[in-house]
Amino acid sequence: MRLAEHANQDVANNASNIGALVSFVGQVRDMNDGDSINTLTLEHYPEMTEKALLGIESEAKNRWDIIGSLIIHRVGTLKPLDQIVLVAVTSAHRGEAFKACEFIMDYLKTSAPFWKKESTNQGERWVDAKLSDDAAKARWK
Amino acid sequence: MRLAEHANQDVANNASNIGALVSFVGQVRDMNDGDSINTLTLEHYPEMTEKALLGIESEAKNRWDIIGSLIIHRVGTLKPLDQIVLVAVTSAHRGEAFKACEFIMDYLKTSAPFWKKESTNQGERWVDAKLSDDAAKARWK
Amino acid sequence: MNINILYFARIKESVNYSSENLDLPSDVKTVTALKNHLSLRGENWANLFNGKQVVRAAINHTLVDDLAAINAGDEVAFFPPVTGG
Amino acid sequence: MNINILYFARIKESVNYSSENLDLPSDVKTVTALKNHLSLRGENWANLFNGKQVVRAAINHTLVDDLAAINAGDEVAFFPPVTGG
Numbered sequence: 144m145r146l147a148e149h150a151n152q153d154v155a156n157n158a159s160n161i162g163a164l165v166s167f168v169g170q171v172r173d174m175n176d177g178d179s180i181n182t183l184t185l186e187h188y189p190e191m192t193e194k195a196l197l198g199i200e201s202e203a204k205n206r207w208d209i210i211g212s213l214i215i216h217r218v219g220t221l222k223p224l225d226q227i228v229l230v231a232v233t234s235a236h237r238g239e240a241f242k243a244c245e246f247i248m249d250y251l252k253t254s255a256p257f258w259k260k261e262s263t264n265q266g267e268r269w270v271d272a273k274l275s276d277d278a279a280k281a282r283w284k
Numbered sequence: 285m286r287l288a289e290h291a292n293q294d295v296a297n298n299a300s301n302i303g304a305l306v307s308f309v310g311q312v313r314d315m316n317d318g319d320s321i322n323t324l325t326l327e328h329y330p331e332m333t334e335k336a337l338l339g340i341e342s343e344a345k346n347r348w349d350i351i352g353s354l355i356i357h358r359v360g361t362l363k364p365l366d367q368i369v370l371v372a373v374t375s376a377h378r379g380e381a382f383k384a385c386e387f388i389m390d391y392l393k394t395s396a397p398f399w400k401k402e403s404t405n406q407g408e409r410w411v412d413a414k415l416s417d418d419a420a421k422a423r424w425k
Numbered sequence: 426m427n428i429n430i431l432y433f434a435r436i437k438e439s440v441n442y443s444s445e446n447l448d449l450p451s452d453v454k455t456v457t458a459l460k461n462h463l464s465l466r467g468e469n470w471a472n473l474f475n476g477k478q479v480v481r482a483a484i485n486h487t488l489v490d491d492l493a494a495i496n497a498g499d500e501v502a503f504f505p506p507v508t509g510g
Numbered sequence: 511m512n513i514n515i516l517y518f519a520r521i522k523e524s525v526n527y528s529s530e531n532l533d534l535p536s537d538v539k540t541v542t543a544l545k546n547h548l549s550l551r552g553e554n555w556a557n558l559f560n561g562k563q564v565v566r567a568a569i570n571h572t573l574v575d576d577l578a579a580i581n582a583g584d585e586v587a588f589f590p591p592v593t594g595g
Contacts, residue, residue, distance in 0.1 A: 159313060159314035159315075159364045159365055160313055160314065160315065161311060161313070162310060162311060162312075162313045163308065163309070163310055163311075164308070164309040164310075164311070165306070165307070165308050165385075166306070166307050166309075167304065167305070167306050167378065167381075167382070168304070168305040168307075169303060169304055169378065169595060170302060170303060170304075170305070171303075172300060172301055172302070172303045172376065173300035173301065174300075174301065185594065186518060186519055187594070188516065188518055188568075188571075188587060188589065190571050190585075191568055191571040191572075191587065194571045194572070195571075216594060216595075223300045224300055227594075227595070228594070228595050235313065237308065237310065237386075237389055238420065240308075241308070241382070241385075241386045241389075244306075244382075245378075245382045248378055248382075248595060251594060251595040252592070252593075252594065252595035253591075253592065254573070254592065255592060255594050255595070256518065256568070256587075256589060256592055256594075257592055257593065257594025257595070258518060258519035258520070258589070258590065258592060258593050258594070259593045259594065260519070269519060269520045269590070269593075270593045271591075271593070272564075272590070272591035272592065272593050273593075276595075279379065310510060326509065327433060327434055328509070329431065329433055329483075329486075329502060329504065331486050331500075332483055332486040332487075332502065335486045335487070336486075357509060357510070368509075368510070369509070369510050389510060392509060392510040393507075393508075393509065393510035394506075394507065395488070395507065396507060396509050396510070397433070397483070397502075397504060397507055397509075398507055398508065398509020398510070399433060399434035399435070399504065399505065399507060399508050399509070400508045400509065401434070410434060410435045410505070410508075411508045412506075412508070413479075413505070413506035413507065413508050414508075
C-alpha cells in the first residue's frame with residue numbers, strides 16, 4: 144500500500160507555541176449505499192496529488208493562523224477498518240485548527256485527484272462524487 | 285498528575301460503521317499574555333466535573349449522530365508542552381464528528397468546573413475566563 | 426438548616442476556606458440570601474459578594490442562578506468562571 | 511503539436527486507455543476542441559464527451575475548464591469528479 148503524503152511543516156507537538164492539535168482520521172466503513180464492502184481501492188494521479196495537497200495546505204495557511212499541518216492519504220486496496228486519510232493541524236488557539244482541519248478535508252474531498260472503487264458482493268463499482276461534499280466545500284468561499 | 289476522564293462509549297476505531305474520527309488535543313503553551321509560563325496548575329471540583337462531562341457528551345449525542353466520544357482532562361500541575369485535554373469523537377460521516385468535537389470543547393471551556401493558575405516569572409496568577417470562549421459557546425444555541 | 430459549602434480557585438484563596446459545614450438561619454433560603462449572609466463575616470467576604478466580580482454557584486453539582494432555592498443537606502459551591510480545556 | 515493525455519478511474523476503463531501521446535491537428539487548441547477531436551474515435555469516446563457525464567480536465571496537474579488553451583508538450587488529463595478523503 145503506497146502513501147500520498149504531504150506536510151507543509153512538521154506537525155509534531157514539540158513546538159511550545161502550540162496550544163491546539165486537531166486531527167481527522169477517515170476510515171473504511173463496512174457498508175455503503177446498503178451493500179457490504181469487501182475492499183475499497185483508491186486510484187490517484189500522483190503528480191497532480193502532490194500539487195493539489197500542497198495547494199490546499201497553502202490556502203489553509205493563508206486563511207488561518209496555523210502552525211503546522213500534515214496530510215497522509217493512502218492509495219491502493221484497503222479493507223473495512225483501514226485508515227484512508229489523516230489530516231492534522233496545529234495552532235496556538237483551537238478555533239483556527241478546527242476550521243483549517245475541516246477546510247482541508249472539504250477541499251481534499253472535492254479537489255484532490257483520488258477516486259474510490261468499491262468491491263461488494265454485487266461486484267465492483269466506482270464511488271460517485273457526493274453533492275454534500277460540494278456543498279461542504281462551498282461554505283468556505 | 286490525576287485525570288478526570290469520561291467516555292460515553294468506547295471511542296476506539298474498532299467499529300466498522302465508523303467513517304470519521306475527529307480529535308482535539310490541547311497543550312500548555314510556553315507564553316500567555318506576554319509572560320513566560322513555568323507551570324500551569326489545574327484545580328477542579330471532582331464530583332461536579334463528572335456530572336458536567338457526562339452532560340456535555342450527552343448533549344453532543346442528542347444533537348449529532350455520533351458513535352462514540354471520549355474526554356480526558358488533566359488536573360494538577362503541568363508544564364509547557366504537556367497535554368491538558370483530549371476530546372475524540374467518532375461518527376459515520378465527518379461533518380457530525382467535527383461539529384460534535386468542537387461543541388464539546390466549547391462547552392468544556394465554559395461549563396466544566398476547571399480553573400487554571402499560571403506560574404510565571406512575575407509570580408502566580410489565576411487565568412481569567414475569556415469572552416471569546418463565551419462567544420464560541422453561544423454559537424451552538 | 427444545615428448545608429455544606431465549597432469554595433474553589435480564586436475564591437477559595439480570597440476567603441481562605443475550601444469547605445465548611447454551616448447552620449443557616451431560617452430566612453436564608455436562596456443563593457442570594459446565602460451570599461448576603463456570608464457577606465456579614467467581614468470585608469473580604471463582603472468584597473467577594475458585592476457584585477463587582479462574577480461568582481458562580483452550584484447546588485449539588487449543578488450550576489444555578491442566584492434565585493435558586495437552598496434545601497437542607499445541599500452542597501453549595503462558589504467559584505469564579507471556569508477556565509479549563 | 512504533440513501532447514500527452516492521461517485517463518483515470520471510470521474514464522480510463524470506458525476508453526480502455528491509461529495514457530497516450532498524440533499529435534494534434536493545428537485547429538485543436540482548447541480542451542473543448544480536444545474532446546471533440548477524441549469523440550471522432552468511436553461510440554465509447556463520443557459517449558464519454560457528449561456532456562451527459564461530468565468529465566474533469568487538468569493541464570499540467572492543474573484543474574482547468576473546457577475553454578483552457580492547450581500548448582505543445584502539455585500533459586492533459588481526463589477524469590471523473592474526485593472521490594478521495
